[in-house]
Amino acid sequence: MKRSERTELKKSLSPAAIWAVALGSIIGWGCFIQGANWTARAGGPLPLMIGFVVGGILMSIVGKSYSYMIAKFPVAGGEFAYAYQGYGRTASFICGWMLSLGYLSIVALNATALPVLAGYLFPGVFNQGFLYTIAGYDIYAGEVALSVFFIILFGALNYFGAKSVGNMQLTMVLIMCAAVAISLIGVVGTGHFHVENLLPAYGEGKSFLAGFVSILALAPFLYVGFDCIPQAAEEYNFPPQKAKILISSALFAGAVTYAIMALVTDVVMPWTDMIQLTTPTGAPIKWHTGAMLDMAMGTAGVAFVVIAVCMGIFTGLNGFFMTSSRLIFCMARAKMLPKVFAKIHPKYNTPGTCIIFTTLVCVICPFFGREVLNWVVDMCSVGTAFGYFFTCAGAYILIKQYDVPDDVNRISKTTAMAGCLISIAILGLLIIPGSPAFMSVQSFIALGIWVFLGFSFFAYSRRNFKNVSKREMDYLILGNVQVRMGLRKNRKQEDRVVGHLVECRNHGSH
Numbered sequence: 001m002k003r004s005e006r007t008e009l010k011k012s013l014s015p016a017a018i019w020a021v022a023l024g025s026i027i028g029w030g031c032f033i034q035g036a037n038w039t040a041r042a043g044g045p046l047p048l049m050i051g052f053v054v055g056g057i058l059m060s061i062v063g064k065s066y067s068y069m070i071a072k073f074p075v076a077g078g079e080f081a082y083a084y085q086g087y088g089r090t091a092s093f094i095c096g097w098m099l100s101l102g103y104l105s106i107v108a109l110n111a112t113a114l115p116v117l118a119g120y121l122f123p124g125v126f127n128q129g130f131l132y133t134i135a136g137y138d139i140y141a142g143e144v145a146l147s148v149f150f151i152i153l154f155g156a157l158n159y160f161g162a163k164s165v166g167n168m169q170l171t172m173v174l175i176m177c178a179a180v181a182i183s184l185i186g187v188v189g190t191g192h193f194h195v196e197n198l199l200p201a202y203g204e205g206k207s208f209l210a211g212f213v214s215i216l217a218l219a220p221f222l223y224v225g226f227d228c229i230p231q232a233a234e235e236y237n238f239p240p241q242k243a244k245i246l247i248s249s250a251l252f253a254g255a256v257t258y259a260i261m262a263l264v265t266d267v268v269m270p271w272t273d274m275i276q277l278t279t280p281t282g283a284p285i286k287w288h289t290g291a292m293l294d295m296a297m298g299t300a301g302v303a304f305v306v307i308a309v310c311m312g313i314f315t316g317l318n319g320f321f322m323t324s325s326r327l328i329f330c331m332a333r334a335k336m337l338p339k340v341f342a343k344i345h346p347k348y349n350t351p352g353t354c355i356i357f358t359t360l361v362c363v364i365c366p367f368f369g370r371e372v373l374n375w376v377v378d379m380c381s382v383g384t385a386f387g388y389f390f391t392c393a394g395a396y397i398l399i400k401q402y403d404v405p406d407d408v409n410r411i412s413k414t415t416a417m418a419g420c421l422i423s424i425a426i427l428g429l430l431i432i433p434g435s436p437a438f439m440s441v442q443s444f445i446a447l448g449i450w451v452f453l454g455f456s457f458f459a460y461s462r463r464n465f466k467n468v469s470k471r472e473m474d475y476l477i478l479g480n481v482q483v484r485m486g487l488r489k490n491r492k493q494e495d496r497v498v499g500h501l502v503e504c505r506n507h508g509s510h
Helices: 015-026 035-042 045-072 079-087 089-121 141-159 162-189 208-216 219-223 240-267 288-297 299-333 352-368 370-402 407-431 441-465 470-478 488-509
Strands: 130-134 137-140
Touching: 015 162, 015 240, 015 299, 035 045, 035 208, 035 240, 035 288, 045 208, 045 219, 045 240, 045 370, 045 407, 079 089, 079 299, 079 370, 079 470, 089 141, 089 299, 089 352, 089 370, 089 441, 130 141, 137 141, 137 370, 141 162, 141 299, 141 352, 162 240, 162 288, 162 299, 219 240, 219 370, 240 288, 288 299, 299 352, 299 470, 370 407, 370 441
Parallel strands: none
Antiparallel strands: 130 137
């Protein structure tokens, strides 16, 4: 049987660009707008900060399995490929299907954050052309047009080249980091950094433990984005082993950024008073971080945080656009989606059809309102937990079967198993009643619909890939990397086989 053609992506992304994709995807608009809400949720700054740090550490444990699998399988698809390696094609389809909706929704959610920011800066300007109301959220043509414009813009940018998009992502991330640093320096330099404003450190409305757990439950949502790194592994122009430092440093930078912006929000005035601020008309303040920087630095402070918010939105749009299209491309290359999605643009070397599809799907979303998207994103966190689990479980199996059982790899197996348990715990926080992160009824309904669609699509697609041999499927998903893995556990047996083959060849030559 003739082997299927395997299209491959061009190696054009540098370590700096990949790091920027990860950090830019981790830090979204919520980092710069939700600080006061998160402090109130935690019951004080102390459980909030500790929750950020511990959440980052837990994600770093999961990230170690990601770095291990990237080094072994530097191919597009990330968790999709790892699920296939560990558990076969059915598991890989489930993992890819769940993740694809999550990534697509995050693109749309970032786009719908732009009208929210515009509403803060230019009240009433985009609230033009009332269309209808969904779930209590008014839909305006002006806001829809703003979101659609930027979705199409970033779709076009991704379509015309991965390298230029990576460089743009790096520039935007550096601008965002600079704006965050200036915000902190400005608050300190103007004499508005008052540690006593952080008191009471905890206990407002809930115990320290309850506040800490409520923030810890947000960890997979706060740090989702580091898993963008494996999706583009096929496009690395550097050794995939470097992904380990890229993941850990992106998570560290993300935790520091979250902590700085929360601190800036809480330290200018007593935080208990800050969360109750109102406008001159008596309406609650919606953007507390902006109000605090305005109080500390004036218009300049607001300008810097606006820049940071815009960069957070744009980098999230850009990063998850890249991630979504690569995941769809990889599934199509494995014949689990229509083959048109596996085509590479002959000039720009990008998965053009996947990018167009991502754009079209996301363009529809703003018409349904932000509240509906929040339900979808909450539900899609389940998909993220699936991705974490399959990656960590796949790493554990790989280490156990193929690597030398020395001290280093025993630690690696322990780390991989810990990642599996963390993934299960994350899933439990989402679906167990009474959990701080328990999903809404609407989210469960959306999850049921998506699972039903996935089951239907799997039943249809299975006719296309069930007859593909394992060897061919290995090639389509993993390429030739499996022959480079180096199965060190069986090295002695391999040496004997090689020696036997050499003897036979020499014997034949005589």
